[in-house]
Amino acid sequence: MLRIPPTDRLSHSGQVEPSGRARVEIRLLDGVGIRSDQGVHKLKTRTQECMLAVLALSPGEPVSVGKLIDCLWSPDNPERKQAKKPASTIQTYAKHIRGALTDAGGDGAWLDSRSRPGFYLLAINPMMVDYHRFLSLADAAQQTRDPDRFEEALALWLGAPLAGLGGDWADRRREDMAGRHRTLKEHHLQALLDSGHAERVLQELHVLVEHHPTDEFLLLGVRALATLGRHTSVRAWIDRLTTLMRQIYGAEPSAGTLTHARHLTATIGQFSPSAPTVAGAPDNLLPNLSEVTGRRAVVDVHGSSVIAVQGTTLTPVLAGPAAVSVENAVREHRQVTDRVLSEGFTGRAWVLAEIDRRLAEMSGGYVWIAGDAGVGKTALAAFLVRERGWVGHFAGVSRGATVRVGLQNLVGQLVRRWTLADIAPGAMVPEWAFTPEGFDVVLRAAAERSRVAGSPLVLVVDGADEAEVDGQPWGLPFVLPDGVFVVGTYRTGHPPPRAGGNSAVVRLAADDPRNRLDVEAHIREVLRNVKERLRAVLPPELTHDDVIAALSDRCQGVWVYLRYAVEELRNGVHDVRDIATLPSGLSHYYTDTVDRWSRSPDWDAGLLRLLGVVAIIGEPLDAADLALAADADETAVRRWCHGTLRPFLAVERADSTVRRFAVHHSSLREFLNGRPLDDLGSEEDWHWSETLGAAAATARHRIVDHHLGRFGGLDAGLPRLAADHDLLTAGSGYAVRHLAGHLLDAGRVEELCRLLATGDRIGNNLWFAAHEHADAVDDYLADIAALRAHLARRTDEALAAGRKAPTLVGEARCALVVSSITSLTANIPADLVVALVKAGMWTPTRAVAHARRLHAPPARALLLAALVPLLPDGLRPPAVAWALAAARDPVTHITGDVLTRIAPHLTDVADAVSIASRVRHGGWRAAAQAAIARRLDGKPRRSLLQDALDSAMSVAGEHDRAEAVRRILPELPDDLVDDAVSAAAGTAPPREIPRPHIGALLKHATADGSDPARVDELVALISTGSDDDLAEVLAAAAGISDPDARAVLLTAVAARLPVGERPPVLAAALTAARTITTAPDDDAPAAAGRRTRAGVLAGYALPDERTTAVGHSPPPPPARTLAEILAMDDPFRRARALASAAPGLAAAEVDVALSAAELLPEEARTRALTGLVPVLGSAAHLARAAVAAPSRDRGLLVAVVTRAAAVLQGPDLVVLLRRTMQSVSRTTCLALVDRAAPRLAELAGPGFPDSLAAAIDDARRWWP
Incomplete structure (x- = not known):
């Protein structure tokens, strides 16, 4: 019901309130339109909506035609030029607005253009406009400081103001209106905090700051945390807000804000996380571990490349081709929620209260909803996801029952919700993250973020009885971290395995009296919607309540039965008189229905076959596809x-x-x-x-x-x-x-x-x-x-x-x-991908998909940036965003090149400016800043160009500095040019190097094509070489042994050829680039022999010397005790000492040493872990070493598998091998198989060596 103040008098000069008419409201929030008791009335065009918005924001005030024209069309808008007579167009729009007002039950005369020629005036009470009612209620709330008043005003804010309207005027007003809303929300949270609702304030701030991190919200969070006694979380909260402000605004909290925050927390002790708990370790060693490593034994979510979780450290593996983008990982659950909630959500207050009670009793754990078939478990889960905003997964989405899809979906949502850039660098979810072991790490990272925000983390999973079974459904953790809850549903009689930690079950039984009351309430609601149709067929002897009682009795508390019955009543399949004779219970309803269908001629004509098809299809199909699958007539289907x-x-x-x-x-x-x-x-x-x-x-x-x-x-x-x-x-x-x-x-x-x-x-x-x-x-x-x-x-x-x-x-x-696909993706040079797109051999979509599978963020960013100019309009904006995401993590000199390339297509200039400022190399930073400055005007442009000149002048080396200045010189304003020219001109040109002969370089390339310097020299010569030079390179290309060098040279040659001659050369380049390894240099008999010998596959793997030597030479005896080693300040000395001390460590000390090694920086960690591996004797310890391997270090992984093959039982070895082979190159994969092959042959039985050799040959043949 609309809340318009009842009045029949003039509100003030020129404003009227309708008397005796329908209640009319003009909406500016969540779209522009006119709403009344008769429904919503939309105008025909966005421009008409814009005119209505201009007038409604100034009710009772005359607005000139000139102002309307400026508001509707900015000066550079082509529509303004197309409108030959803008004033006449305004007049036409006014006619449509008057018509819409009249259709809504109002009066077209409210839009007055006669009382003052050349002006339009909307003569209405301001309270007829939702935004003015919002302002009125906001003023009242701010005067009383009553939280209820604030909520009354905020309830009117249904969505973005002026949604759908474009143009300068709409953008400015939208920002003004949104600013008023943010200010009111800030005051509302202050009032809640003053009223003792600190927990709720933190929950709301968590959502708000993701898009609007402000100084005010930072201070509110500090106050709320201090009020709740969560003093140790204050520093993390400030860090989080600072990071968000840098990302969104390119700024940081003001000094005054930070001073105020320190004042608020003057009594708060310095944040000092506890050390990891290591079972069985000597007590005197445990306190030293976190003290002397200088690293936290909790999830590091603020930029570290290491994620340490309760003593276990994971280095996030770069996303490989098995990775998926965040947007592809997240499954759209609206197909499920819209379907099951299409007729509303009735009752269930008792179930929701029980869930909330169970959650409140735990520090973390599982709350399972056990329900009979068809009692509304999915609808309950959908309600929790939609209304409470909890992360959710439904087995009913496409492939939703699989572990892979389930964990992808949950990880993607967690990454989005909590901005877990460490987990998904460049917005790509790596393969390890959607495995059960990896998901546990992701969940703990998200839990840390939610703890900082002061709100619990709740996952909703629906259909656990349908999920792949191997431990907990979808590979969920056996024990959940504190602050993490899973609310899941399953069919009664099919419970998931009992988890560790806290767990509770809420029963949702069909025969529960509370459920039966909910069903009856829902029946009343459904029948109310078909009341007229029901009255027409209801016999005199049956009342409305009789129908409700009969339906309730027949469905026996099963909601889906009710849906079927009501639908068949609507469609005339059953007569309302027959309700009492319907079969009792869902199973009998299905049996009775199928039995009825089987007596139809349609049954043998294809209906039975169609039932078989819909029983097994993995996604919805149209009638044509269903007919093909059922081998039935399409018209009949x-x-x-x-x-x-x-x-x-x-x-x-x-x-x-x-x-x-x-x-x-x-x-x-x-x-x-x-x-x-x-x-x-x-x-x-x-x-x-x-x-x-x-x-x-x-x-x-x-x-x-x-x-x-x-x-x-x-x-x-x-x-x-x-x-x-x-x-x-x-x-x-x-x-x-x-x-x-x-x-x-x-x-x-x-x-x-x-x-x-x-x-x-x-x-x-x-x-x-x-x-x-x-x-x-x-x-x-x-x-x-x-x-x-x-x-x-x-x-x-x-x-x-x-x-x-x-x-x-x-x-x-x-x-x-x-x-093999991991290696293949990384091998194709960026220039070749671009050339393939230009030649029409690859589609832009395929090229972008390839770029997004590159595991290294810098390489991914550079290729995306190179592709951006070639992309269609629909694909370009997301590609720019993906390139920017990859370029910022980490920021390198390549980041500067990427920003320079995508600058013309940027939409978030402030973010790009912030990233550019963090590029360490002055020359690349200057180029990026100058390129971005083209998107700015006035003072911001000049300021950024001054920064670019400063960056260029900071370059070390006279010639390099001059070159950096020359690159940005064309962009500089006149008053900066003099300084730049003097800097650039004051250097002598570099000594000219004699141009080498292309034939000599080719001779060296064919002899040793792996020399990058000679390949680069050849590419430089090709760009300016003669036709004879190109012919010489093409003729010699086949003799270049190194496939990477051959691919690079052929790509460079193709760029010089006529368009029609490029495809075969590019195809040859692609073939070379897709060659992952070269064949071992031995004769055919030796190669044949290798296929039949178990455990001798190193020739295929081509491991380097470090790989084969790992862990085999005994280190010198330890010179220090473990306590002394842990006290070392230098992490590299500590790593060397841990490796040396490994052979002499006691069993309890091994665990402590492993924990200390896990917390070392990447550069030092490999050394320490490699030394420790030979003394690790359990599957758990070896798994931790494998997970902690920096960047999936081949030598360390091979050492782990070598040790595992020596000490682990068969099943444990297999599990460990599966983990180590995730997200690795083929060379690494082969090396791991090589070390495990003798044990695998024992476990697999006869024929394993030959079958494995055939598998290797296939992989090498498909991806050479």
């Missing part, structure tokens, strides 16, 4: 989906004319798969279980056979797909995402392995090549991950039963594939 099956299906729009369908509820999917909800009892139950299960299994095979047949047949090598990669994504692209899963579910694992191993005529992996062509490498890696997880389960089952595990070969093959 469309009729069934819109008629017979409609009450049981969820629907989503594919576009304006096509809808997609899927089963609405998981209980029906289980039933259609032959898994009944109740125990099988009657012959009818057995009949339908077998009939429907067979139909689902047949549908799965039919879908697999359809797609494999479409690709030309697996036995034939998929020739059609080989000839046309676009077949993979034809139609909805269903096969890209789900064919592998259907093969696994159908038990056709051998065929999946063949699919993933199919090669084309030129030796490429066909399934990978088609995915790469479709920019779907992430989906290819998901297929590999699904197979890898399946094989791992079979391996574990076999080892646990004491049997041989031949599936170990398949696991190794999967690891080799992923590691």
Whole structure:
């Protein structure tokens, strides 16, 4: 109901309030429009909305036509030039506004243009405008300091002011209005704090500061933390706000603010985190560990490259090609929440109160909602996610039951919510983060951020009984950190494994009287919406309450039953008189419905086959795809989906004319798969279980056979797909995402392995090549991950039963594939990618996808920046943002180059200025600052150019300084040019070096193509060389042994060739760039022999000397005690001493030494851990050493696996090997397999060496 003050008098001169009319409101918040009791009335164009907004912001005040023109169209707006008679256009807009006012029940005469010619006046009470009501209530709240008054005013703020309007005027007014809102919110929080609600203040500040970090909010947070006694969190809060202000505004808190904060916390002791707890360690050693290392044993979320969690340190591995972008990791859950909440959310106050009570009783832990099928568990989870803003995951999203998708989704949301740049550098979530071990680290990092914010971290997971089972659902931690809660749902009778720590269960039973009351309340609400339709068919002997009682009795507290019944009543399937005869309970309802369908002629015509299809599809499909999958007539399928099956299906729009369908509820999917909800009892139950299960299994095979047949047949090598990669994504692209899963579910694992191993005529992996062509490498890696997880389960089952595990070969093959793609992605030079796009050989989308898979942020940033000018308008802004995100983490000289390249396309100039100021090299910093200055005007431009000149003048070396100045000279204003010219001109030109002959350089390149200096010289000569020079390079290119050098040279040559001659040269460059390793220099017999010898694969791995020597030479005896070593100030001395002392350490001391090594800087940590590895004897210790390996250091990982192969039991060795092979290059992967091969051969059984050699040969053949 609108809250407009009732008045029939003139408010003041020229303002009227309607009398006897509909209540009319003009909305400026959350869009511009007119709302009344008759609904919302939108104007036809944004410009008309803008005119209404201008007038509504000044009700009762005349606004000149000239001002309206300036507000509607800025001087440089092309629409202003197109409007030949702006005044006439204004008059037309006024006519439309008057019409909208009249349609809303108001009076068009309120918009007056007659009383004062050349002016328009909106003669209304200001309280008819939502923003003016907001201002009035805000003034009253600020006078009374009453929190309730503040909340009354803030409740009117439904969304962004003037949403959808563009132009200078709208932007300025929007900022003014938003500023008033922020000020009011600040005063509101102050009032809450004064009223003793510090906890709530912290919770709200946590959300606010992510977008609006201000000095005022910083001080409010300090006050709130001090009030709650959380003194140790104050420093982290200030650091967080400082970081956010740098990122968003390019500024820091003022000195006055920091002084005030220190005054507020004058009694707060200096933050000093506790040392990690190390079980079994001597008491006298524990206090020294954190004292003398100078590092915190908690999650470092403020820029350190090391994440230390309760004594375990993780160096975040750079994102490789198995990484996914944050936006792709996050699954859009609106498809679930909108569906289950489409008819509202009734009742459940008692369940919500019980959840809140359980959460309040714990410091962290699991609260499980155990409910019968169809009682609304998903709706409850959706409500918590939507209304409370908790991070959530639903098994019902595409592939949502898998560990990979579930953890990706949760990690992506946590990274977004808590700005975990350390976890996802460059907004890319690395592979390790969506493994169970990695997620535990991510969760602890987010927990630390939430603790600083003073609010608990709550995850909502729905459908735990549907998730992949291997420990906790989705690989969630066995024990949750303090301050972290999981609210999860599962089907009664299918609980997850019992977790450690706190855990509670809330029962949501269908026969609970409170649930039955909620159901009846929901029935009343639903029937109220169809009251007229119900009255028309309601017989005299039945009352409204009779219908409610009958429906409640039939559904027995099962909400989804109620949905089905009401939908079928609406569609006329059941008569309202028949409600009392409906089957009792959900299982019987399904059985009765299917039995009724089976008596229809449609049953054998395709309806049964269609039920089998909808039972197993991985995502909604349109009628055409469903008909293909069911081998049924498309017209009939469309009729069934819109008629017979409609009450049981969820629907989503594919576009304006096509809808997609899927089963609405998981209980029906289980039933259609032959898994009944109740125990099988009657012959009818057995009949339908077998009939429907067979139909689902047949549908799965039919879908697999359809797609494999479409690709030309697996036995034939998929020739059609080989000839046309676009077949993979034809139609909805269903096969890209789900064919592998259907093969696994159908038990056709051998065929999946063949699919993933199919090669084309030129030796490429066909399934990978088609995915790469479709920019779907992430989906290819998901297929590999699904197979890898399946094989791992079979391996574990076999080892646990004491049997041989031949599936170990398949696991190794999967690891080799992923590691090969890791190496492949990093090998293609940026210039080659750009050339491929310019030649039309790669699409811009494919190039950007490739760039985002690069594991090193500087390389990723540089390639994205080089691609930006070539991208279409829709792809350019996100590419600029991704380049900027990668360039800032870390800031290097490459950052300056990236900023210079993307400067013309920047939208957030302030952020770019801030990043540029942190570039250490003065020349690159100056170039970036000068390029960014082009986006500025007036004083800010001049100030930044002065900074650029200062940066250039700071360059060491006379000639380098002069060159830096010359680069920015064209951008400088006149008053800065004199100083710049004198600096640049005062140096003598560098001595000219004689130009080398291209033939001589080529001779050296073919002899030793790995010399970067000679390759660079050749590239420089190619850019200015003659046609004969180009021909000479092309002729000699095949003889250059180093593939990287060959790729670089061919790319440079292609740039000089006519456009039509470039593709074959670029194709040759790409082939060279994709060559990961060279073949070992030995003869064929030796190579053949290697294929048959177990454990002798080092020739493939090509490990360096450090790799093969690691851990084998005994260090000298220790000269110091462990306590003395821990007291050393220099981390490098401490690392050397730890390595030397390792052989003489007692068992309890090994644990302490390992913890100390984990906390060392990267440069020193490798030395310490490498020395400690030979004395580590447990799987836990070796796993910690592997996780702490800086940048997945090959030598250290090989040492860990070598030690593990010597001391661990088979199952523990396999688990450790899986962890060490994540996000590594192929060379590292092969070296690890080499060290573990003898033990793996024992575990796998006969044939392992030959099978492994074949897997290695395949990987080398597909990705040379």
